Amino acid sequence: MRALVYQGPGKISLETIEDPSPTDDEVLLRVDAAGVCGTDRHIVAGELGVPPGTVPGHEIAGTIIGMGSDVEGWKSGDRVACFGQVTCGTCSPCVSGASNRCRQPAVLGMARQGGFAEQVALPASCLIRLPDDVSSPVGAIASDAIATPLHALMTVGQLRPGETVVVIGAGGLGLHAIQLARLAGAACVVAVDPFEPARKAALIAGADAVLDPSLEDDAVRALRRLARGASLALECVGTAETVELGMSALSPGGRLVVVGVGSARPSLPPLARFIGTELSVCGSFGSTPAEIETVLNLIERRRLDVSHSVQREVPLGEAASIFSEPGGPARTVILPQSQESHR
Ligand SMILES: [Zn+2]
Numbered sequence: 001m002r003a004l005v006y007q008g009p010g011k012i013s014l015e016t017i018e019d020p021s022p023t024d025d026e027v028l029l030r031v032d033a034a035g036v037c038g039t040d041r042h043i044v045a046g047e048l049g050v051p052p053g054t055v056p057g058h059e060i061a062g063t064i065i066g067m068g069s070d071v072e073g074w075k076s077g078d079r080v081a082c083f084g085q086v087t088c089g090t091c092s093p094c095v096s097g098a099s100n101r102c103r104q105p106a107v108l109g110m111a112r113q114g115g116f117a118e119q120v121a122l123p124a125s126c127l128i129r130l131p132d133d134v135s136s137p138v139g140a141i142a143s144d145a146i147a148t149p150l151h152a153l154m155t156v157g158q159l160r161p162g163e164t165v166v167v168i169g170a171g172g173l174g175l176h177a178i179q180l181a182r183l184a185g186a187a188c189v190v191a192v193d194p195f196e197p198a199r200k201a202a203l204i205a206g207a208d209a210v211l212d213p214s215l216e217d218d219a220v221r222a223l224r225r226l227a228r229g230a231s232l233a234l235e236c237v238g239t240a241e242t243v244e245l246g247m248s249a250l251s252p253g254g255r256l257v258v259v260g261v262g263s264a265r266p267s268l269p270p271l272a273r274f275i276g277t278e279l280s281v282c283g284s285f286g287s288t289p290a291e292i293e294t295v296l297n298l299i300e301r302r303r304l305d306v307s308h309s310v311q312r313e314v315p316l317g318e319a320a321s322i323f324s325e326p327g328g329p330a331r332t333v334i335l336p337q338s339q340e341s342h343r
């Protein structure tokens, strides 16, 4: 089969590799769509220590074309979305329903072969049924670009109706966070992004106000003015500056949820303010299969508008060049079954 193979820092190429063969508890999927996440860009840049020879891609939608002898409840032809990591199912986070925090996870496209390929073999425990009305590109990105902000806002952030929410970074995660916050009853949503197309997209997604922090002498003061009394902030960028901006936007008792991954070391506000105003800072990682199901249900029932969620669809044969271009506000999706355009 054809696959995009990571070859070392800065290098990814289209290769012909052996077809995967499913073990007893695995299914073989024809990959219909695979979302390109910021994490994939970090992998290709060589920042995450992924071994060369790995096929990236953890946002996958596909159709079952084969299965091992122990798989029950699925049949050939079933359309599925996938939970992005293979979990052990027996550690205490897994048993308590927080499998996103599994102690022995194997992330697809990092610790095992991912979805930037014509086929992928995955344990049946990763599968989530894809409703007929949900397209494969949307099903692919739902598992991360939409379920991750759902987990961050609702499960970790404990968003309540009537709150003011600040979303920092209006990319794939942030744009869906804006919609989800409104759906959950936020009274006001303010989005922060220095990139103009992202701010436009944030307004389309339903932000009540947007802020370009690079245009402000004092971004903290400008944000406090816009988001009077923000009680919940969601940080989707992963730099020290944006985490610190998120904390300073909060009113007393506020919570900052950090989703952006990186090696930054942000600092806390002076302890007198941090303690005295009872601020909280929480990390949030991925989502659970149940949350992906929730997201697919919301999409199927048209409670979420996903018409702007996929910016671009690219055949597998043309996809290697994506990684040398900057990412836009919405997701690019690779379509491994689509023919090249022969431009
Ligand atoms: Zn991702």
Ligand SMILES: [Zn+2]
Binding pocket: 087, 088, 089, 090, 091, 092, 093, 094, 099, 101, 102, 103, 104
């Ligand atoms: Zn586990």
